[in-house]
Amino acid sequence: MLSGQERRNQIRTQLQTTDTPISASKFAKQFGVSRQTVVGDIALMRASGEAVVANFNGYTYEQVSSDQTAKIVCRHTRAQAQQELELIVANGGKLLNTIIDHEIYGEVTGNLNISNMTEVKHFITKLKRTDAHLLSELTDGVHLHTIAYRTDADLAAIKQALQDADILFLG
Incomplete structure (x- = not known):
């Protein structure tokens, strides 16, 4: 041993x-x-x-990456979680984490590191199988994601896709 x-x-x-x-x-x-x-x-x-x-x-x-990162604010229901993840990945993004502002604990972060559709499917399957709660359910759907992206055009496409789906939180 x-x-x-x-x-x-x-x-x-x-x-x-x-x-x-x-x-x-x-x-x-x-x-x-x-x-x-x-x-x-x-x-x-x-x-x-x-x-x-x-x-x-x-x-x-942890892998060193040459990708740029940005934080985006989203708001959606549990039913829209898969759509959100798919839109980010399909438009060239990698979801690094989810962040919420909890009333007692302050900033709470959950690591995701989702970079392809297979990982999206695996995450959603695990979410359904365990009947776990999304962090965003604690904050009426409002949360941040740190996303990695290669080009400014990728970031713009991600934001536009999320806005078109009424997921990007504009306040």
Whole structure:
């Protein structure tokens, strides 16, 4: 059986050599430990400055990107969540996170890292299967997304598509 440090070294290596998120459950099975042990390993790695990012579908190692980023404000119902994600991805964007302004906790961020339609489908399937709540449901649908994009034309197309769908929040 591996020591905790050896396990964390293997987790680091695997995350650094793939773009595909790896779940705590998958690591747990691989190393013969509990999921919670892996969650603890990840927490220790992050506390020591490791660039491990938790996403809806597992962990990734933060990748350096040349993309530009912007924050956009959206408002929609739960039923429009898939449409919002699809419009952003279809127009060249990558959803990095969702941010809400919570009345007690202040700014609350959920990492997404959704960059293609397969990931959109996976997110929506998981949302439906778990019957989980969107962060935006806590704020009457209002939320921010940090999105990555390559060109100013991509950002303009994303905003226009969201505005046309009455999702872009204009106040």
